Amino acid sequence: MSTSDPATGARRSLVSARGVHVVMGRIPARDDIDHDLVDAAHLLGADAAALGSVDESRLPSFLTARRWVRDIVTGRLGRAWRGFEATPRGVKPRLAGSTLDVSIAHAGDRLVVGVVEHGRIGVDIELVAPVFDQPSLARRLCTPAERRHADGLESTGRRAWLTQLWAVKESYAKAVGEGLALDFRELAVAHLRNNHTVRGVLTPASGVTHARIAVSWVDAAPSRSRSSVRAIV
Structure with a gap:
């Protein structure tokens, strides 16, 4: 490749x-x-x-x-x-x-x-867009501590940070098979590193300045359930 x-x-x-x-x-x-x-x-x-x-x-x-x-x-x-x-x-x-477990995401083009090979995976890509400036989205996305951190950032940095935060939470939700049924307000990204089922949460550089990517890898065999996730492709 x-x-x-x-x-x-x-x-x-x-x-x-x-x-x-x-x-x-x-x-x-x-x-x-x-x-x-x-x-x-x-x-x-x-x-x-x-x-x-x-x-x-x-x-x-x-x-x-x-x-x-x-x-x-x-x-x-x-x-x-x-x-x-x-x-x-x-x-x-x-x-x-x-x-083998598979995850697919797209944003823009x-x-x-x-x-x-082992466990479950979730990937997400999000465009850094004005939607992440909306207070209603931050209320849906952030724990109280994450909201305080976002409020302390200047506008451009806040938009990029919230985009990355969404991508991480979305990738984790896909990996565990809950999709958007997971309450992101209860999911503290800082605590994922202490979750014994999480084998890795990565935010690789995309090479695209207006996009953020996240990859979550969790333990356990792939679920046989038909848990709905956001239709992405």
Whole structure:
């Protein structure tokens, strides 16, 4: 896989250690995914039946994300590829016949894909945007201590800090299978390092100044539940 800057459109490896693999890059144009459509049956496996329900505008991110997952599974991990389980949209994708765990996120024209060999993974990418200036969002996102810290920052720094905070909490919520059902006001990021189930929370540099990325890796075998998460691709 390419390690070039994501602005070129090639994938860039963000994490590749201890069985955790995360890549990011630019979502290709619609005309650049024809090979994925031809290959859809092998790429998607049982989930190919739901391809017709994917909106045309989402096809590039949907298919590219799953191709990147396959590349990690077969290329980096040397595992056989059996596609994805049939999965309703808005539910975390699961690999067929595998205990590997997968997470996918996108924001704007950027896509992030993570695969972990042991445990569960959640990835998130968020654009540093004016929405993070809204007091109502800070009330939904922050513990009291985090809110006090945010209030002490100047406006540009506060927006970037709150964006990163959201990305970390969202990645953790995906990893544990709770998604946005998790009350972020009760989740203190500073305490995650003391949580014995958390194997790592990473905030790798994206190479994109207007975006923040987070990766959470937690213990335990991947959940078999169909816990809903935010529909991201």
